[in-house]
Amino acid sequence: xxxxxxxxxxxxxxxxxxxxxxxxxxxVVNTWNSYLVIVDDKILIPAAGMRKTQxxxxxxxxxxxxxxxxxxxxxxxxxxxxxIEGKAGFIESGSEFDMMKEKFxxxxxxxxxxxxSAKQTL
Amino acid sequence: xxxxxxxxxxxxxxxxxxxxxxxxxxxVVNTWNSYLVIVDDKILIPAAGMRKTQxxxxxxxxxxxxxxxxxxxxxxxxxxxxxIEGKAGFIESGSEFDMMKEKFxxxxxxxxxxxxSAKQTL
Numbered sequence: 260x261x262x263x264x265x266x267x268x269x270x271x272x273x274x275x276x277x278x279x280x281x282x283x284x285x286x287v288v289n290t291w292n293s294y295l296v297i298v299d300d301k302i303l304i305p306a307a308g309m310r311k312t313q314x315x316x317x318x319x320x321x322x323x324x325x326x327x328x329x330x331x332x333x334x335x336x337x338x339x340x341x342x343i344e345g346k347a348g349f350i351e352s353g354s355e356f357d358m359m360k361e362k363f364x365x366x367x368x369x370x371x372x373x374x375x376s377a378k379q380t381l
Numbered sequence: 382x383x384x385x386x387x388x389x390x391x392x393x394x395x396x397x398x399x400x401x402x403x404x405x406x407x408x409v410v411n412t413w414n415s416y417l418v419i420v421d422d423k424i425l426i427p428a429a430g431m432r433k434t435q436x437x438x439x440x441x442x443x444x445x446x447x448x449x450x451x452x453x454x455x456x457x458x459x460x461x462x463x464x465i466e467g468k469a470g471f472i473e474s475g476s477e478f479d480m481m482k483e484k485f486x487x488x489x490x491x492x493x494x495x496x497x498s499a500k501q502t503l
Binding site: 272273274276278279280284285286287289291321323325326327328329338340342380381 | 394395396398400401402406407408409411413443445447448449450451460462464502503
């Protein structure tokens with residue numbers, strides 16, 4: 260699901276968007292491509308703030324994530340991107356938390372996204 | 382509202398996210414920093430697909446846009462980003478449409494966002 264092309268994208272720096280929504284509308288928060296850590300079919304992301312994202316996820320744990328790079332070949336031209344859909348949760352302890360905390364000392368929690376689909380959009 | 386720092390960001394290439402939402406959830410579509418054209422307090426974006434975005438906007442014309450660059454200085458470190466909120470519409474004719482069509486021959490409509498706020502998030 261998280262294929263070579265996606266790994267190539269996140270090897271380039273860029274802005275990731277993480278979209279959640281509740282009854283009152285959509286929320287979007289950003290992180291960097293270089294902050295994404297892929298473990299099997301999960302994406303781990305360091306969270307310092309992301310309080311509104313966490314609140315939305317307690318209401319509805321569906322999440323949409325976009326990531327891309329103009330420096331990676333797409334279907335027809337240079338530049339590609341992915342729309343990733345999955346279920347999200349925040350973790351505050353355990354081995355994945357410890358591994359992430361070592362990489363990103365600034366985090367207070369880890370946003371864990373279990374990927375359900377990852378579509379190359381371009 | 383659309384200040385120098387934001388103009389500096391969009392002078393660097395990167396992925397823009399455009400978030401809309403309706404009763405059935407949030408939708409996110411992407412474009413490139415280099416595709417944004419600023420005219421006064423409006424952002425013009427070439428639209429080729431973006432059909433779901435257009436459908437959502439007919440229901441609710443509020444939109445959230447994120448844009449950033451790791452190569453532009455933020456509040457404390459390299460890397461900054463903006464969350465832009467505004468009202469959106471699609472235009473299919475007129476002088477702005479013609480100007481955009483000349484720059485981006487692939488467009489079928491222009492997504493016009495009237496900016497209400499643009500907050501530097503990092």
